[in-house]
Amino acid sequence: MRYSVANWKMNLPPEGIAAYCAALAAAAGDGPRLVVAPPFPYLHEIRGLAVAGQNCAEKASGAFTGEISAAMLRERGAQFVILGHSERRTLFGETDAQIARKLAIALENGLTPILCIGEDLNVRDSGRAEAFLADQLKAAAAGVTNGGDVVIAYEPIWAIGTGRNATGKLCAETTQAVRESVRRFWPERYENVPVLYGGSVTPDNVTELVAEGEIDGFLVGGASLDSGKFLAIHRALGKE
Numbered sequence: 001m002r003y004s005v006a007n008w009k010m011n012l013p014p015e016g017i018a019a020y021c022a023a024l025a026a027a028a029g030d031g032p033r034l035v036v037a038p039p040f041p042y043l044h045e046i047r048g049l050a051v052a053g054q055n056c057a058e059k060a061s062g063a064f065t066g067e068i069s070a071a072m073l074r075e076r077g078a079q080f081v082i083l084g085h086s087e088r089r090t091l092f093g094e095t096d097a098q099i100a101r102k103l104a105i106a107l108e109n110g111l112t113p114i115l116c117i118g119e120d121l122n123v124r125d126s127g128r129a130e131a132f133l134a135d136q137l138k139a140a141a142a143g144v145t146n147g148g149d150v151v152i153a154y155e156p157i158w159a160i161g162t163g164r165n166a167t168g169k170l171c172a173e174t175t176q177a178v179r180e181s182v183r184r185f186w187p188e189r190y191e192n193v194p195v196l197y198g199g200s201v202t203p204d205n206v207t208e209l210v211a212e213g214e215i216d217g218f219l220v221g222g223a224s225l226d227s228g229k230f231l232a233i234h235r236a237l238g239k240e
C-alpha cells in the first residue's frame with residue numbers, strides 16, 4: 001500500500017477545509033491512499049478521505065491537561081496517527097521511550113501509526129545516518145506488543161520546512177537501509193512496511209524523488225496546504 005499524507009501542522013488550508021476535501025476526494029480513486037492530518041479540532045471536518053491525528057498521548061486517560069488519547073482519535077474518525085515527528089522530538093522534547101509508548105497505545109487502539117524517523121545534518125554529514133535511523137526504529141519497536149499495520153516516514157530533519165530536499169538517489173538509498181533495519185529489528189509482520197519520504201516535497205521535485213522507484217509515498221507539510229500542489233505530488237506516485 002502506498003500513501004500521500006498531508007500534515008497541516010498548526011495551519012489550515014487557505015481555500016477552506018470543505019473545498020480542500022472535495023478537491024482531494026474527487027481524486028481518491030485507485031491511486032495511493034490519501035490521508036489528511038489536520039489540527040485536532042478539525043478531525044471531524046475531513047470528509048471523503050482517511051484521517052490522521054498529528055500526535056497522541058502516551059497514556060490511555062487521566063489527569064494530563066492538553067493531551068488527546070489514541071482512543072479519542074479513533075472516536076473522532078482517525079485511522080492513522082503521526083508519531084515521532086521531528087517537530088515533536090526537537091521542539092517538545094519527545095524521547096524515543098515516549099514515542100515507543102505512543103506507538104504501542106496507538107496500535108492497541110486500532111490506529112495505524114505513521115512513525116517518523118530522521119537524522120539531523122550533523123549525523124548525516126558524519127556518515128552515521130543509517131545507524132541512527134536503525135536506532136530510532138529499534139527504540140520505537142521496543143514498545144510494541146500488539147499486531148497491526150505501521151507506516152514509516154523517513155524525514156531528514158535538514159529537509160523539513162527548509163526548502164532543501166533530499167536527492168532522489170539519497171532518498172532511495174536511505175529508504176532501502178530503513179527497510180533493511182525493519183527486516184532486522186522488527187517482527188516478521190512488518191516486513192512489507194510502507195516507507196514514505198518527507199522533507200520539502202513539492203510538485204517541482206517530486207518526479208526526481210519517485211524516479212528511483214523505492215519510496216511508498218510522501219508525508220507532505222508546507223505543500224499539502226494547497227490541494228492543487230498536494231494532488232500534483234499525489235499523482236506523481238501513479239496508480240496503486
Ligand code: PEP
Nearest residue numbers: 160161198199200221222
Ligand atoms: C512534515 O511536516 O512532515 C514535512 C515534511 O514538512 P515540509 O513538507 O514542509 O518539509
